[in-house]
Amino acid sequence: MKVIQRIKNLFKRGGYALSGQTLMTINDHPKINIDPKELERIERNLRQYQGDYPPVKYVNSQGETKERDFMTLNLRKLSASVLAGLIFNEQCEIVVSDADEENNKPNTFKTANDLVQHVFEHNRFKKNLAEYLDPTLALGGLAVRPYVDVQAKEIEFSWAIANAFFPLRSNSSGISDGVLKSVTTKNVGKQTVYYTLLEFHEWKKSEDGTSLYVITNELYKSENPKIIGKRVPLNEVYEGLEETTTIKGLSRPLFNYLKPAGFNNINPHSPLGLGIADNSVHTLQKINDTYDQFWWEIKMGQRTVFVSDRMLATLPDESGNPPIQVFDPDVNVYKSMRMGADEEVIKDVTRDIRTQQYIDAINQSLRTLEMEMKLSVGTFSFDGRSMKTATEVVSENDLTYRTRNEHVYAVEQFIKGLVVSVLELAKAFNLFSGEIPTFEHIGVDFDDGVFQDRSALLKFYGQAKTFGFIPTVEVIQRVFKVPKETAEEWLKMIHEEQAVIDPINISDRSSKKMFGDEE
Template sequence: MGIVQTIKKFFTRSKYVMTTQNLTNITDHPKIAVSRTEYDRINENLKYFAGRYDPIKYKDSNGDYKIRAFNHLPIGRTAAKKIASLVFNEQAEIKVNDSKADEFIQSQLQNDRFIKNFERYLESCLALGGLAMRPYIDGEQVRVAFIQAPVFFPLQSNTQDISSAAIVTKTIKSVGNAQKYYTLIELHEWAKDGKYTITNELYKSDNQNIVGSRVPLSEVYEGLEEVAEPKNLSRPLFTYLKTPGMNNKDINSPLGLSIFDNAKTTIDFLNTTYDEFMWEVKMGQRRVAVPTQMIKTEYNEEGEKIVVTREFEAGHNVYEQFDSGDIDKGIGITDLTTPIRSEDYIRAINKGLSLFEMQIGVSAGMFTFDGKSMKTATEIVSENSDTYQMRNSIVSLVEQSLKELIVSMLELAKAYDLYGGDIPDMTTISINLDDGVFTDRNVELDYWIKVVNAGFGTDVMAIEKVLNVTPEKAKEIKAEISGNNVDEANEERGLDDVGVYGE
C-alpha cells in the first residue's frame, strides 16, 4: 500500500512540475483577458477614493527643501457614499415568491448581515467601477463574499455579461525572519461539455509586488482541492455588478468605469485649489519688515561674526519689538500682511463642484445645501431629475445582480443539501429598493387610482407598482382583498381581472 501511495505522489509531483508557472503580474496569466492598463486605471481610482496623495515639496525662505502633507477634499469618497445611499439602504427588501425559498433566503441574508454589508460595498462598486459577489458555504450557512474591482479579473465575456472570471486572494506568511507573499488565483470557468469548474492556483514570492512561482496549495490552504466541479449550476457562481454606461477608456473591456473616472482633472483642480487655500490661511498671519537693528548678531570663538535672522513662522502671531537705541528716529516697522483671498478661493471651489456634478451626471447643487428651505419629494424629483435618472440606471443593474445572486445562493445550497426546494425563476424574485427620497407615495397612489378609475389599468397593475411586488404577488394580494381565490370561477371577476388572470 505504501508503494502505491509513493507512485501516486510521484506522478502528482511530476504533473505539478509540468504545470508550474511564473507570473510577474496577475494580468500575465494566459487565461486573463483584460489588459494591465485597465487595472492601472482601477488602482488610480482607488487612490482617489482613499485620498492617498503625494506630499508637497517646497523651498522655504532660507532655501531649504521642506515636505508637508497635501490638503485635499474627499470628493471621490463623498460622491460614492452619497450616491450609494440613494440607491440602496437598510430599508431595501428582497422577496422570493416561493415560501420555502423565501424563508431560506431571509434567514441566510439576515445571519450574514447582507443588507448592511452590501450598502457599504456599493460605495466601492461606484468608486472603482465594479463589484463581484460570490456565495460560499460556511458550515450550515450560505454566506456572500464581496470581491472588489482590484482582485476581480474576467476570463471571457460577451457584450452582456462576464461568464468566467478569476478571483484573487493575497496572504502573507512568516517563514523564519522573512515574509512570503502568497497569491491564490481562483479560476471560474465553463468547460466545453457545459460543466462549471473552479480551479485553484497558488503562487509564492519574496516580493509583494510580484506574483511569483506556482506552489502546492497545501503550503497555505490545507485540504483545498485544485479543481472543483459544483453540480447543477444554471449560471456562474458569482455575479458581477458594474456601473451603467460605456467604458470609454477601453471600449473592448467588460469592466465598468468609476463614477468619477471622467472627472479626475476636476478633482485635481478642486484639491489643488483647496490645498492653496488652506496653505494661504496657514501662512496668512501677520508679517512685518524690520530694520537691520532687529537682526540678532553672534560671534564664534574665533571672533568671526555670525548673522542669524529672526524668521517669522506661521505659529507666531506676535512679533517682538526691539529698541534701536535711536529715540528720535524710532524703529520703523512696516506691516506686510496681505488679506486672505477667501472669497476668490471659495468661488473657485464652488465652480469646480458644479463642474464635477455635471461630469458625473447628477443634478446641480447635490453636493451643496443652502440650509434655507426644505423641499417635498415631488420638488426633489423635479429639481434633481439628473440624479433621479442616474439612480434609476444604477438601481436596474443592482436589482438584476441581486436576483442573480439569490439564484446562485439557492443552487449552491441545494448542491450541498442545505436547501431542498425548487430554484425560483428570476421573474419571481422582487427587489424593493426604497426611493422615498425621490418618490411621494401619496402622489404615486393618487396617480394609480386615477389610472384604474379611467380604465387604463387594472387593480393588479396598481398593486404591483405601488407596493413594488412581483405580478404573481400582486395577484395574491388582489385575491385576498376581494376575498376570492385566484382559481375561482371567472364570472366573479371583472373584465380587467380576466385580462390579467386569463380565461
C-alpha cells in the same frame, strides 16, 4: 488577429512555466489578458479613493527642497458616498414569489424565499451591500460569490472590489468566466509574507457535451506586496481547500458582477465598469490643486511682523547686563531683521488671504463636476450651503434622481442574479430541492419612500383602476414593488377579508347561528 493572439498566449505560457510559475503582475498569468490601462485606471481610482496622493515638493526661502502633504477634498469618495446612499439602504425588501404562475398552486418557491431570507440575513447582505456600493461607484465594479461552508452547512458570501476581480471571458450578456483575488498575510519572524489566492471560475464541456462549472484555486507567495509571487501548495494557508471543484447544473456563473450604469467609453472593448468620476479626472485634479493652494495660503498667511533685531536680542549688552525680553517667547509672529537707526522698529508685512477668490474657483469647478457626473446643480458646495432634500430632488424632476434610477436598475439585476446563484449552489450541494426561480419571480423593493410619494402613486393608479385602465394586481405590483404571484396572493386575501365583513354575509351567518341551516 486570432493567430497573433494565440502566438502571444503561447509565449506567455512558456514564460510562465520557465519562471517556475512566478507572477510579477496578474497579467503574467497565461489565462489572464487584461488591457494594462484598465488595471492602471482601477489602481489610480483606488489611490484617489483612499486619498493617497504624492507629497508636494517646493523650494523654501533658503533654496532648500522641502516636502509637504498634498491636501485634497477627496471628491471621488464623497461623490460615491452621496450616490450610494440614494441608491440603496437597509430597508430594501427582497422577495421570491411562492406560487406557480401556470398551475396556480403552491410550489417550492416558498421554500426558496425562506432560504434566500436566511442566507441574506446570515451574511448581513443588506448592510454589506450598502457599504460596498461606496467603493463600487468609486472604483467601477464589485463581484460577490456565494460559497458553501461544508462544516456549518451555511452559504457564505465572498466580496471582491474592482481591483480584486478580473474577467476571463465575456459577451453582450455579461462576464461568464472570471478570476477573484484575495490576499492574506503571515508574519514569519520580522518578515511579513503575502499570500495571494487566485480563484478561477470557468465553463468547460464534459465528454457528453454537458456544461460544467469548474473552480480552480492557485496560491502564490511573495515578500513584496506589489508582486504576486511564486506558486506554492494550497495547504500552506488553506487546509482542506481543493485545487479543483466541478459543479453541475448551474445556469449562470456563481459570481455576480455589478458595475455602475453607463458605457465604458474609456475602453469600449472592456467588460469592466467605470467609476462615476472616471470621466472627471481632470476636474478632480483642478479642484484638489485649488484646495491645496488655498490651504497652503492659509498656512503661510499667518500674521508676520518684522522687528529690529535689537528688540529680539538675547545677548548681554556691552556693560554685561542681561537682555530685556520685549516679546512673549511663545509668540511666532515676530521675525528679527537688521534695521537702521532711522527706520521703523516694527513693520507689519501681513497680506490678506484670498478666501473668496479660492471659494469661487472651487465652486466653479464643482459645477463642472456636477455636469460631468450627471448630478443636479447644488449637489456639492464649498460655501456651506445645505444640499437639496430628497423631496426637492423629486419635485424638480431632479437630474440626480434620474441618474440614481439608472444605477438602481443595475443593482436590481445584480441582486436577482445573486438570488439565483444562491439557490443553484444550494441545490448543487443538496441544501435545497425546489425549483429555481427566474428573474420575473424575484421582487426587489428599494424602499423609494423618500423619492416616491406612495400615497400619490396609489391615488394615480387607483384612478386608473376605477376607469378600467389597469388591473388591481398590476396596481399592487407597481405601488408595493412585489412579484405578480405575491400581488395575486394579496388580492386573494383582500377578497377573503372583504367577504368576512360583508353585511350580507354577516346577516347570513347570524341567521344560521339563530335558526340553523335551512333544509
